[in-house]
């Protein structure tokens with residue numbers, strides 16, 4: 001993925017006031033600079049942390065916020081009140097702030113110096129109450145923000161800070177991001193529909209439709225040399241079945257798949273797109289459903305949604321950015337088949353073809369097999385299994401008056417057999433708290449059959465994203481209980497209706 005987190009800046013801003021005198025303010029500045037520098041060097045925080053001068057009055061706060069709003073590199077702010085900073089000073093700035101922000105409730109020294117603590121020490125280390133004053137005005141102004149509590153060297157606090165900076169980077173990446181739709185929705189499907197204008201207002205990304213002929217023009221322009229180069233890359237990366245090797249009965253279908261991949265990639269690159277959708281009901285001019293091509297483009301960082309699912313395509317892109325450089329894959333996914341054995345109920349996640357290669361536990365098998373729907377030639381696909389361990393499924397739905405995110409925490413398990421006849425990539429998981437409750441909760445919440453599945457991110461990342469976007473977030477995990485969830489959903493109906501105003 002063509003992305004360097006260090007290109008993104010988070011500004012570290014410290015609040016104080018003039019009351020303390022120059023010497024104290026200088027000390028506040030030195031302490032803040034040291035914290036900012038330390039955060040910038042920590043491996044948990046992938047972005048650049050930039051120290052900004054200590055803020056002591058409303059005018060300079062507002063000026064700094066206006067600068068942050070227009071600075072393309074600045075993806076968000078970390079705010080901290082080392083001393084007391086009367087919060088009315090912050091109203092002008094916070095009213096104007098358009099970037100995500102994190103309130104870091106920390107203190108310069110971790111421990112109280114029991115033997116030496118005096119009134120000077122007390123006057124300088126005031127975040128315990130300074131940050132509460134600041135917290136109040138944020139709550140009074142109904143501001144969405146992330147709060148992290150802990151010493152600035154505390155591993156848990158650093159992990160939370162780092163995760164939030166990844167989400168803020170994904171948010172910035174989404175502003176103006178272009179998603180291409182080839183064809184429209186799969187006919188009559190409800191959940192993949194939605195209000196693209198509302199999504200653009202809420203999330204910042206742009207979804208536009210393209211004719212298949214726009215794409216086939218690129219596919220037709222692909223040279224034999226490009227196809228050959230891709231085939232060599234496949235041979236170096238995957239275990240090819242007999243029938244797709246040179247001279248094999250399906251070799252020509254693999255060649256066609258390579259042609260589609262090169263054309264699709266060129267279309268996306270030239271247009272500056274960050275995600276795309278396909279629809280197997282509209283493949284005019286393409287000889288096969290893009291399977292392998294989509295799997296490889298997802299691995300390269302593109303968002304994808306099948307059957308016209310632009311919401312999942314954009315969400316996948318965002319989660320790919322959050323997960324960049326972390327261990328574990330992230331993919332478009334569909335709940336496919338159940339194993340309803342009471343001794344261990346499971347969900348088998350897969351799709352017709354399009355599961356991202358980043359999930360593969362071992363070297364994927366590259367094969368061509370009949371698709372049995374769609375009436376096109378046999379498509380190429382990578383076949384693999386995801387490794388065991390924790391994961392999440394995230395689904396974004398449009399409820400008509402708002403968006404809701406539904407997340408389920410899951411545990412991926414090893415399939416009890418090799419599934420030798422299953423011709424697609426697969427993930428077998430145990431949804432939390434168990435299949436019965438998880439599926440009932442998911443269905444009550446209106447979660448889609450499509451989702452973004454990841455083994456790189458915990459649910460907190462998606463929660464932070466929803467907080468920045470200002471949308472409803474429903475978590476299904478070990479603690480979920482149906483009666484309580486129903487109540488939460490009903491409260492959400494009221495809250496989001498009122499919070500939106502007219």
Ligand code: MN
Pocket residue numbers: 306307334351450
């Ligand atoms: Mn589907």
